[in-house]
Amino acid sequence: MTYPNWLTQRSHLSGSRMALSFHDQQWTFSEVNELALEYAGKLASFGINTDSRVAILAKSTPDFVFIMYGCLHAGCEMVMLNERLAPAELAYQIEDSAADFVLVDDVLQEKIEEHVPVLFSKIKAAAPSDWVPASEWKKDRTISIMYTSGTTGHPKGVRQTAENHFSSAVSSALNIGIAPEDVWLCSVPLFHISGFSILMRSLIYGMGVRLYEKFDAERSVEEICNGTVTHVSVVSVTLERILRTIEERGATASPKFKAVLAGGGPVPVAYIRRAEELQIPVLQTYGMTETSSQTTTLQPADAERKIGSSGKPLFLYQVKIEGAENAGEAGEILIHGPQVTPGYIGRFSEREVQADGWLHTGDIGYLDEEGFLFVVDRRSDLIVSGGENVYPAEIEKVLLAHPAVREAGVCGAPDEKWGEVPVAFVVLNKPAETEELLAYCKQQIASYKTPKQLKLVESLPRNASNKLLRRELKTWL
């Protein structure tokens, strides 16, 4: 149950094809593999090998890609750290994952407070140790670990195996097609499954990646219109900026451009209509960290008649609704297939991620009579803000740790730019200023998680068993 080493095989089979480009630089699959081999040797000099688990914190640059590919050769597990997190959040993930090494992009070193980082500059300067790449990778090898929160407010480290990533890449190809000349524009974070899955597809398909450190609407539109890229991954907010830029310019997408993959939460219907006007196919997808990217995808052909739907499962996957006997009945969305994580690491390693072979997503949805999935309520009152998942429980936990706070409740408020933003309601047990509480939050958690408003209230809505009713909070907005 193995794969040929993806880097070796891809370099062997299409070594001269473009693998990665960034600004004016580009690298073929052979060059990328040479660099990955060199980095694996350098990593070996620090003692990183198949027994290691490394946490990585970096900006979306070629160095980050090469070091990750070096880790793939080295055979270690990678804990993908989100650069937007606060130091305390990063420290939690590093500790929970018991990472043996913390590899850090020099520009981000101040984010690491409690651990000793191995800076990228130090890795680059190291003399490579002798080391031999594996010719095969086990299918159940853990390639990446990504943290995701949930009801508890404690982020859980999700294992993503080689088979998870391979199944995801193949299923996407069987859905939307692939061609040797494809180039995917990546300005979504590489530490997220949205970005990391582009790298996996690159190695598996032999597909070029056009990498951006940050989303750039102007340049994205130039690439879409001049045909230097065939695909791009977006979230709602970046899709809107791309559409607006094309509209303002009166431009048209190149015939070589194939599709926009829109993930990280629902896409407003108005955007889909605007994209149709511009003849830009938008594939709306529903997926999560636990499924290593897309699970269902809505084809452009169905976008108009199935507005609001997340589409149908990819070929290898199955979706069902717990307890639903007929089309249209809502219930928890269950997912089955080879892309589903085998489980968590760290303090949640004992928690079963599947029951009877099905992943219980916590999201509520229904399937219509044709089998199209409609997600009606995201798991755990999830707030999706600019493509980032924000869990109310995580913010509440921070607020509750403040000495002046007795009770805290967080919900999502509609926001024109970000889709949703978090808003907090707080019951005090001694006087405190809202500014003080917000500043306290900012120290503890990523700024995109910090409430955009904080309201002081007398009490919070709770049910008979005293459970906070976050949906009720929404009516208070």
Next chain:
Amino acid sequence: MTYPNWLTQRSHLSGSRMALSFHDQQWTFSEVNELALEYAGKLASFGINTDSRVAILAKSTPDFVFIMYGCLHAGCEMVMLNERLAPAELAYQIEDSAADFVLVDDVLQEKIEEHVPVLFSKIKAAAPSDWVPASEWKKDRTISIMYTSGTTGHPKGVRQTAENHFSSAVSSALNIGIAPEDVWLCSVPLFHISGFSILMRSLIYGMGVRLYEKFDAERSVEEICNGTVTHVSVVSVTLERILRTIEERGATASPKFKAVLAGGGPVPVAYIRRAEELQIPVLQTYGMTETSSQTTTLQPADAERKIGSSGKPLFLYQVKIEGAENAGEAGEILIHGPQVTPGYIGRFSEREVQADGWLHTGDIGYLDEEGFLFVVDRRSDLIVSGGENVYPAEIEKVLLAHPAVREAGVCGAPDEKWGEVPVAFVVLNKPAETEELLAYCKQQIASYKTPKQLKLVESLPRNASNKLLRRELKTWL
């Protein structure tokens, strides 16, 4: 370790897409699935279910496809009988496979002498029994069994599992790309892996199949030139006829046409050059029944500079040369990957098909310094005649059974039309006419296996241990 039922899933995901066309008729994936479900019910009425093994003998018609798809739903194993075989050869395969049922196209019923066939007309007329399709298929489920000969002259039944076919389809897609609008022209036999693998790709990709009962150069060229097909599978002799027809017409392939897949033995260099002139990409491939289709494929971009090569492995596969330490050293070709059969059935079921995870092909070849495979000598002195494998030992065995024959040796002679044809050398132990011996052969074996010439000689070339030297025979031609 399962797949979603391919027929159900494909019908669910792209039910309205064209699945099959034949003459002026066409069927969508939904329609094909409806027919397959109906046929599975009819087959159930005969007692065919997941415990059954059925042999099937048919012409390449839609009925054959629908009955095979019915078998897929029914969960039985299919022994694919070659309609060109003689009755005695078919009887051997039916007996060796211990097939529970022999499903036979009415027009071929005279080929079945020793068994009781279930005619297609009878299946069609049957009332379906109640029956429920499986929602999932096990990866190690045997889907098809194809007989292939070897050194012994006794054909061996090769298992091809769902995973074998799936890996083959995916690896081909990762190599040459796929698009939802692809349509593959199939006039290679459906009972061969060359044709059957087109059906498997159809279900897995959601790709249309344009089916022909027989190869038709004129109509193939029309489809290639008007863009109604994107791919076609050929052997050397049919490639030449396609090229000649295009040349005579002064026609050009449609820009929608993507590639010719040329298998079943080496393609003469002159054909490749002519295809290049016509700007028709030809993918030369090396594969076999034991690997469920393609193993290595030569890209058109490399065709000129790597003339004579069979290309590089597909993404999931590995190829090595036994005993070779350096590029260019010849030895037995070994193959590793998820498309390799788990083994044989019948009298060869105990024979190991792999050693240390590698399939020993019996073919001799080398890898050049860039890793391109060159096949220098086919296994067991294999004769490849018009894409059909002809094993000398099998013909010799038939000749030796004749009372007048003391010794027999068969080798391939070059033939302009078929690539190679078998020629026999015979030592008599009592007087006999060559015509009589050839007529005797024709009764026993398929006509394409019957020697095109038979020469009476005093003795055969043998080595010290008395082993027949078939390569020596070639010098006698």
